[in-house]
Structures are given as C-alpha cells and as structure tokens.
Amino acid sequence: MDLTGKEIVLGVTGGIAAYKSAEIVSRLRHLGAHVHVIMTRNATEFVQPLTFQTLSAQEVVTDTFRAPEYWNVEHVALAKLADLFVIAPATANILAKMASGIADDMLSTTVLATKAPVLVAPAMNTGMWTAAATQANTEVLKNRGIHFIGPESGMLACGDEGAGRMSEPAAIVERIGQLLCAKTDYQGLRVLITAGATRERLDPVRYLTNDSSGKMGFALAEAARDRGAEVTLVKGNTTVPVPAGVRILPMETAVDLLEIMRKEAPEHSVVIQAAAVSDYRPASVSATKLKKRKGEPLVLTLEENPDVAKAVGEMKKPHQTLVGFAAETDSVTENAAEKLNKKNLDLIVANDVTKPGAGFGTDTNIATLISRESREDLPMMTKRQLADVILDRILSVR
Ligand code: PMT
16 A cells, blocks of 8 residues: 555544554554644543654644634644544544534544545444444434444453444554545446345244345445445345445345345446345245244245346346355355356355354455456455455456
8 A cells, every 4th residue: 555645634532542543653654644643632641742743753733732723724724735534543522523513622623624535433432432422423424424444342441341442553544545545446337236134024023034244245335435336235134334325225035125126236237246135935924923832843834035136137238247145155166156157147256154254244254256257266354355356356357
C-alpha cells in the first residue's frame, strides 16, 4: 500500500485505547502519508501530545488553553486539507456530537466542516456501545456515509467482556488504505448480491435454517459499493448490521428468494449468490404450534425447494456475469465445479465450511475460485479482502 502524499487527519478522543493510536500514526507515516493529529482535552489525559508530535513530525492540535476563536482558523484549514478524516478511538461522546452536529471543540468542529470521507473506530465500555442512544447515533452516522471499523469483542480495559474494543491499528490502517486507494472500477455497474440464511417454517414458532451470518455477502456488498457499483442486497436472516448505502430487499424462504431474483436478476450486470439457501422445506406448515406426541416419533416430510441459482442461470443474459458460492464439507472442488456447470455460472467460490477460519459466522474465509478456464486456491483472508479478490476476478472473466 502506498499512501505517499495523502493528507490524513487523525482525531484522538479520550479513552484508554488512545495509546494504540500512536501505532496508527507510525504505520501511516511508514506508508508515506502526512498525519495531522487533533486531540480532545480528555485524550491528552491518556497520552501526551508530544508522543503524537514526535511520531507525526507535525504540531499536534489540542484545545488545551486555546480560545474558541483559534478553532475557527485551524479547523477550516485541516477540514479542507484532509483526504481522509479518521477518529480513533472514537468515544460514545464524539459519536453523539457528530450525529447531532455539535461543534464545541477543535475535533468536533473540524469533523463537522470536512468534506473528506470519515472513518471512525469506536472504543468504549460494552454497556455504552450497546446503549440505545449510541446505537441510534451509529445508525444515523452510517446512513450519512460515515465509515465504521469495529468495535471488536473481547476483554475490555474496565474488566468487562463484550463488544467495545477498538480494532487493531493494523486493521484500521488497512481500512484507511482501502478508502484512500479505492478503485472505481465498478462505476456504472449494477450488482445484485444475496446474503444470509433462508428460514423454512414448520409451524408459527419453528423453522429450518442454517448458520449463515450474512458476513460474506455483506462484505461483497460493501466492497462493490466502495468500488462505485449500484448495489442491491437480498438478505435473509443475518446476525450483523446491514451495510449502508445499498438497496436492501428482505427475504425469508427459498421461494421468496426465487420470486425476487426472477424480477431483479435481469436488471443487474453482476449477480453474486452468497446466501445459504435451504434445499428442502417442510411439505406442510402447521397453522398452530406442533404438539408433543406422547412418546411417538414425529416424522417430518420435506419437499425440494427451487434451485434459485439454477433458475437465474437459465435466464442468463449475454451481458451478465453470474457468481455462486459452494459451501462444501467434502470433495470441495469437484462438487463446486459440478455446481458451476449445473447453475450456468461464470465463477464459483468454493469454501470448505469444516475448516477453522472458513465458512459460516467467521470474519475470515478460505476459498478456491473456479471458473471454466481456471482454478485458484486462496489463503485465509478476511471476508472483506476475499470480496475484493472476487470482484477483481469478476472483472477479468467479463
Ligand atoms: O454468511 P456467512 O456467515 O458469512 O457464511 C458465508 C457462507 C458460508 C454462507 C458463504 O461463504 C457460502 O458458502 N454461501 C453459499 C451457501 C450455500 O447455500 O451453498 P450451496 O453449495 O448449498 O449452494 C450453491 C449455490 O447455489 C449458492 O450460490 C446458493 O446461494 C445457491 N442455491 C443453493 C440452494 C438452492 N436451493 N438455491 C440456490 O440458489
């Protein structure tokens, strides 16, 4: 990654993770970026401005002993200079100020004024992160196009365990690189992505489903959006927040998905089907909760669901590129290659869901990309990295 000459403004707010931001500055400087640090008054209680001044080789802007008139000069200069504005760590307080447009110190004033993309890396106690107010502020900011990384889950400085830890500096710098070096090679393309798990009802309270979290499909949607595509995301049951800036169409069953895809697929040039779709559904759905059978076994009859990807393959138009996934536990590449042909796909992403770090629910995946001409085994990488590799390969098979 080369960030030579990029101007990055780094806001540091008051949290124990502030010390980790020193590593962000140092990594960015190694990549050639100019880093301008703004610290809130509380941040200076955790780390000395001199640390950031030494690492960034720039004067650090703080509010300490300075009058508000001074902000008016400095905030405009830094707001205009920034190619990217990063706030790490971002406290609940700065998120709340940003969501409400409050500008009462140098950092909140500057971030309000900037036209540059903004990335925030929240870090706080789990209770504060999950509080309704913080979640609502996060939603507002995401809908305005503010980029988020983290927070991660784990042991927090306060001794609690849960979500609230700032993402690691290396991951934050990687995201900064993605935002600053964002390709625009999907501009003008409409991309349709499926994600998450189908649910096939048995009775009003029970259903057949699987462990798909939606992470793989969401990573694809985010990557395509960041590369300029107009994205439609068809989502089943998922366990992570939906990406901002994409059109969302909810579905529950394979039959719902088929109906949506019949309508939407012809309108899109690239179709990527990462949803985990049930091959079977209960033959009948009970209108009332099924009762216990007093020692007798309950036998369920399942009937076959439509193969949605196959139906999309049968409707394929010449300008379209169709991509499927194959979730396998054995004979991975053989089974995937068979699905590539059967479903009339241009590319299939095979993942062995029994491998640690691959498949359902994980942040990483291990995939083999199979097209009609080639086969490529990829190492373990984050789902976001894999999404970008898949998007690169799609462009080369088109
Ligand atoms: O969501 P995550 O937690 O991040 O997990 C990611 C994932 C494991 C779900 C993803 O990487 C993945 O492998 N998705 C495909 C799951 C799946 O249904 O695989 P399959 O081999 O059963 O299906 C092959 C292809 O046909 C898939 O593109 C699937 O969407 C599609 N299909 C399957 C069955 C069916 N009835 N209709 C379909 O369209």
